[in-house]
Amino acid sequence: MNYPETASLFGHADGHHQPRPMITQTCGEALVTLLEHYGVELVFGIPGVHTVELYRGLAGSTMRHVTPRHEQGAGFMADGYARVTGKPGVCFIITGPGMTNIATAMAQAYADSIPMLVISSVNATRQLGGGTGRLHELPSQRGVFAGLTAFSHTLLNADELPQVLARAFAVFASERPRPVHIEIPLDVIVAPARGTTSGARVLPAKAAGAPAALDAAAALLAGAQRPLILAGGGAVEAAPELRALAERLQAPVALTINAKGLLPRSHALSIGSTQSLPATREVVCESDVVLAVGTELGETDYDVVFDGGFVINGKLIRIDIDGQQVMRNFPPDVAIAADAKLALAALDARLATYPLPPRDAGWGAPRVSAARAAINAGYDAPIRSQATLFDTISDTLPDAVIVGDSTRPVYAGNFVFEASAPRSWFNSSTGYGTLGYGLPAAIGARLATDNRPVICLIGDGGLQFTLPELASAVEAAVPVIVLLWNNRGYAEIRKYMVERDIEPIGVDIYTPDFLALARGFGCCAAMAETPALLANELKQAAARRVPTLIEIDEQKWFDNVSGGPA
Known part of the structure; x- marks a missing residue:
């Protein structure tokens, strides 16, 4: 494809070369450059006729491309990459069947709060929603994926690209991480993208939590005789802070499946990931203050036996980056919308100023040991x-x-x-x-x-x-x-x-x-x-x-x- 900006690159027939003109990148090429600015090192995808223009800039970039054998595989690979690194997994996916193929992987990532950036093509802007039987056409591709993403956006102008990418990386950096879908019409992918590759934008910081809510939580924990911590995958970056707080409080800790490893193996306060078993549920019921951090308190971590038997009797403090999530499943007595690492550090600093009362004699490590023995025997x-x-x-x-x-x-x-x-x-x-x-x-x-x-x-x-x-x-x-x-x-x-x-x-x-x-x-x-x-x-x-x-x-x-x- 020829662009006006690329004409006359080789000088005149008389051999006198003219200065090389500035070449304007296409939107597809600018996308690659911007992803590099955001530190993306790896892209998963299967090239198709509707995405080849996204690949135009890849050969000269620093990013590695991995080709799965199915778009679902691309999504799952991006998911695994993101879970190990904490960085978003990035996919280039074709219109229509490519997107419906990756839908299951996006849904799994959405459910487990995994950062994933899915860049897809879509039919040309003049053809959107036309129902004229175009190749790979869906009535509304964006609408299909709106429910599986933090947001799904149609890029109607190449100049929008930096802003939309910044929104995506803001989600990954400071909100509950979930998939983001950006679809680019075929005519926009090849459109000139002037002034869109100046670099990554400054991203917002994670929320640290309202001081009044942190004070209230610290007061509850300071007065607890039998405190307990329920930690989920949202606390995966807060291992040192979680351990410090648990040891200060001598609080048993139950970890969700995605939170395994937040306490070292065989730590004296770790009950493991056994919240669906009777012995651990007894410990939860005996607790007078429960701190739930970075966890949905959802079925697949707390009730895999599907009997509705997980109960919290004590006061409940919930910390989650998602302010809406703290209102779901179990209503809190104290709600803190904050990053787990920042909030746990703030709580520990506050508790360091409190004269903590002596705990019940059989609480903490002895109670965990008894629970573990009962679990293993079962x-x-x-x-x-x-x-x-x-x-x-x-x-x-x-x-x-x-x-x-x-x-x-x-x-x-x-x-x-x-x-x-x-x-x-x-x-x-x-x-x-x-x-x-x-x-x-x-x-x-x-x-x-x-x-x-x-x-x-x-x-x-x-x-x-x-x-x-x-x-x-x-x-x-x-x-x-x-x-x-x-x-x-x-x-x-x-x-x-x-x-x-x-x-x-x-x-x-x-x-x-x-x-x-x-x-x-x-x-x-x-x-x-x-x-x-x-x-x-x-x-x-x-x-x-x-x-x-x-x-x-x-x-x-x-x-x-x-x-x-x-």
Whole structure:
């Protein structure tokens, strides 16, 4: 395509060269430049005829492009990258089917408050909403994605680009992080973009919390005999502050699944992520003041048994970056709209000036120890066998990031596994609860680390959703470790149907030869049916520069670890 600004670049026929004229970038090229200014290093996407102009500036940029095998994979990769780094995962997605393909990934990110920037094309401005049967046409693409995003915007003028991007990064920097969708019409992508690449804009700071609300919270906590802390993924950047406050108060701490690692493994005040179990619920009920920070207090963290049995009897203090969220589920006695790190630091500073009363003698670490003993005694043989799986992983690769799908060992791990650090354990069993997340999200997570091993923990059913992403991992030289838990079907759903006296239909699916498939994609592959074999395979996989699939047969693992059938 020719632009007036690019004419006469090669001088005159007589050999006398004229000064090279200033070349105006297109909107698509300006977008790449601006993303660089905001520190974006990685873009996920599948080029299509409606997005090629977004790629015009990529070759000369510092950003790396990774091509998944499906747009859903692009979204999940961006999600995994964002969860490890805290930075937004960025995707370039085509109009229509590309966007509907990525919708599930956006919904999972929305539910778990993950920053994601989805840049898509859309039909030309004169064709929007026309219903004339244009390629990839939706009646209102922006409308479809408005409910899955912090905001969805149609860029109608190239000059708007810096402002709209600044709005997106303001969401990521200072609000509840969620996906943002910006669609650019085909005629706007190629339009000249003059004066739009001067750099990233100054972004707003996170809210620190109203002093009066912080004072009220500090007074409640200072007078508490049995304080308790419920911490969620919104506190993932506040590990030192959370630990300092918990230790000052000698308060037991329960962590949501996305908050694992905020306290060190086996910390004396950590009850783990067991809020759905009776022993931990008893501790919550006994607490006279509960501090909930960065958590929705939602079902998939507090009531995975779906019995409505999670109850808070004491005074409730809620801290959340989202002022609306503190009003949902459990109404607070003190509401603080603030960043978790800033608010916890402010609370600890205030409490340092209070003469704290002596706590109940059996509270704090002794109460946590009693609760942990009751929880451990209640685990059945399959849970204990899967706990051995996690012990093996932790002993062999102690700093690994574990990215899970919706599968049996992940459900067990949500209870029994303790992460070594924040952003080291996450999966798709929370929030939206999709299948097929684990593999592409683990690829994104591994791209976000230097040499830290990343393990995808996934079942045979879930892996078949996104199996072709093994090719993406090989192509991008991402040495992710895929730990495949094979029970030949949707075993958890089969169990659920049987418990409700429903004839199991559709759950006993065909199981392919995963080892052969993995090798066909260019991966290494092996079986591991005992802890010793698994440890050996994990060591070898961590030393490779190519992906590795390690298959575990569920029944053989149970037989070898617990000595009998599950």
